[in-house]
Amino acid sequence: MSGHFYILFYPRTIPILMRKILILICCISLSAQVRIGDMRSITSTLNVKDLDLAGNNVFMATGGGLVNYNSNTGDYTVYTKDHGLADTDLQTVHVGPKGLVWMGSNLGIQIWDPKAQSIRAWFQLDMEAVSGISTYNDMVYGAVKNDGEWGIMEFIHANDKIYYRDFYGRSDIQFIDEIFKDRFGRKPHFLREDFCGTAYLACEWVKHDPANRAIGVDLDPESISWGMATNAKHLSEVQAQHLTLHQGDVVDCSSDTVDVLVAFNFSYYSFKTRAELLRYFEAAHSNLKHEGLFILDIYGGPEAQELVEETTIHDGFHYLWDQDEFDPIHSRMACHIHFEGSTGERIERAFSYDWRLWTI
DSSP, X not given: OXXXXXXXXXXXXOOOOOOOOSSOOOOOEEOOOSOTTOTTOOSSOEXXXXXEEETTEEEEEETTEEEEEETTTOOEEEEOGGGTOSOOOEEEEEEOGGGOXXXXXXXXXXXXXXXXXXXXXXXXXXXXXXXXXXXXXXXEEEEEEETTEEEEEEEEEETTEEEEEEEEOOOHHHHHHHHHHHHHSSOOOEEEEETOTTTXXXXXXXXXXXXXXXXXXXXXXXXXXXXXXXXXXGSOHHHHHTEEEEESOTTTOOOSOEEEEEEOTTGGGGOOSHHHHHHHHHHHHHTEEEEEEEEEXXXXXXXXXXXXXXXXXXXXXXXXXXXXXXXXXXXXXXXXXXXXXXXSOXXXXXXXXXXXXXXX
């Protein structure tokens, strides 16, 4: 086959942040063995990798847990897995809103409550590393490496709970450019967006490079009309000439062959049988140039089969992802998106999806 298939893995629950340095102390080492209570040493060798201040308390991220030193009393306490920490090889520490202590490691971000002397929350979210944590306008941000990509994770306090809000990494367009150039030694300029909906990616593609052209295909005329009225209206005259939108079935809609064909947001999960999926893949292949990439996203794992409702906080409203039904025999699932206003009003099933959960 002449086309190449790339699958992007997007974390279901899926930025560089400059670390705020309050005090610059180059890698303090606390070495044993002197009297207990002397801050210059601890009974086992600990490498202090980061620290932050909260009044008279100094919190330190070490290779053996969280250390709290009180400058008034001279006392220190080491918190480890015996105290509920999920991981003790800490890389960074930050005292955030409400005095909670945020700790980053290669296993995620943990939040320690000094008053309750317990872990308040633990976010794994497929993190590979955490290099820094900071607060801005009562929002907490972590510099996180996820699937080889550095980005910013955003967290918020609401109703005395802590929520993961969003991840900001490199754009899909940058990713497409990079993998295409790595494969073929040149930049792609012609993209087709299947299941394009409001054609946001197609519009951004033609804005990205003056030489870029894009085709968008979607079955829903209402979505295409909204995209033309909203996303496409911000294009220049030349950019608008480089964009073509088709209302129709992605399987039956032939077009000029393109460098890249994408089917994002799990839209191809609407195909329920292998025969239907194969027919679409064959159609996608026929619309690719000899040097062309077909790029899909996918999600899975045990959590994808659980009946859960996850909340993401946005300004003025909450976004709720609801995995409502799952049939393990046929791998069929029903999912919904709900919205809640800041005052409690709720829009039930604003969007619903009848999918087959495809695996690799």
